[in-house]
Amino acid sequence: MASRSHRRPLRRRRSALASAIALASVALLVSLVVALRPGDGGRPDTVRAAAEPSTSPRASATPTEPKAKAKAKPQSKPKPRPKPSEVSPTPARTSASAPARPSPVGGPRSAPRAVSGSAPLAGRIKPQVSYDGVATHYDAADGDGACLYGPSPDLMVAAMNTTDYETSKACGAYILVRAANGASVTVRITNECPSPCAPGQLDLSKQAFAKLAGLSAGRIPVTWSLLSPSTSETVSIRYKTGSSRHWCGIQALGHRNPLARLEVSTGSGWSRLTRTEYNYFLSPDGTGCGGSLRLTDIYGEQLTVDGIALRPDAVQPTRVQFARH
Known part of the structure; x- marks a missing residue:
């Protein structure tokens, strides 16, 4: 009897000890599992998240987090959004911006205002030059x-x-x-x-x-x-020897300013004649011979002469003269 009463408490203690060890082992295992579980703040998960952003839906844990990220997103974009002026314009925008462009016609540069003494048709010899x-x-x-x-x-x-x-x-x-x-x-x-x-x-x-x-x-x-001297004379016209309705040479005399052009009337306009080295303007096919003439000096002034008969070698005065400069 004495021996049985002594063994029974020992088995109870051993059983209690084994149970305690088992419970401790289970608790430790559970702790390790919980510690290693993703998303619970454990160190291994924190290190991984820093190196590689998580794509799990848990990244948007609260309703306000997506809004905060949406505000910061444009700052992290590598290229800014194109401005409206950088986009290809539509026809309406093109027409709206057209008036701002410099006009290719007119203005001081394309049409300079003539000043006294200017001679746009002058050759090598120009006025006001020494x-x-x-x-x-x-x-x-x-x-x-x-x-x-x-x-x-x-x-x-x-x-x-x-x-x-x-x-x-x-x-x-x-x-x-x-x-x-x-x-x-x-x-x-x-x-x-x-x-x-x-x-x-x-x-x-x-x-x-x-x-x-x-x-x-x-x-x-x-x-x-x-x-450009003062003079009381007027311009005179002379047809060259041999001139006719089929060919003529025309000369202007007594002009105050150098003559730049001589043109003959064609009925529908004016035809410019070629000047020779002996100072006659030739119409090789007779165009304008005996008709109206138009004289232009180096300053651009034009004089129209009518009523000059086709009479070779005759000096015929007119009533016109170029202005003085």
Whole structure:
């Protein structure tokens, strides 16, 4: 009896101890499972979330979290949203913005306002420009020359070097010539001075050269410039020898300013004639011969001449003259 009563408590203690160990083991296991469970704040899950953002729906745990992320999203986008002005415009926008563009027609640059003295049709010789050169002299005889104006009672004439003669464009120009000693003379271009006359050189009649220096000087430095003189004369017209309804040459004389163009009427408009080196404008097929003429000077002024008969070699005066500049 004594032995049985001694063994029974031992078995009870062993059983209690085993139960306690089992319970502790289960508790430890449960703790480990809970600790390693994702999304519960354990360290392994925290490290993974920092390295790789979770795509689980649990990332949006509360209703307000998506709104907060939506506000911050544009700041993290690599490219900004295009502005309305960066989008291809529609036809309506194009027409609305068109008035802001500079107009290709008009304005100070495309249509400069003419000022006094400007000569849009001038060639090498321009008004209000002083040219340097030399003056020589020649025997002008009766004052006629390459311009074929004919004899002149006024021998204040000069021959222009070939370069500035410019295929007779200098014919009839009035030039003010100044010498280094202060003397000056006004001459009319009636002739051409061929080589060796250099650009800028004037070959004056002996009478004109004598106004600047003694003829023995032979050659003197000068400056010269274009003039638009006062005159009481009007322009005259002359048809060349041999002119007819089938061919004609037309010449203008006594014009105050250099002549830039001569045109003939065609009935439906104006036809510009070609100027020769002997200062006639030719109509090789007879167009406009005997009809109305239109003259234009280097300043752009136009004069219309009517009633000129087709009479070769006859100088016929008109009632018109170019304005003075």
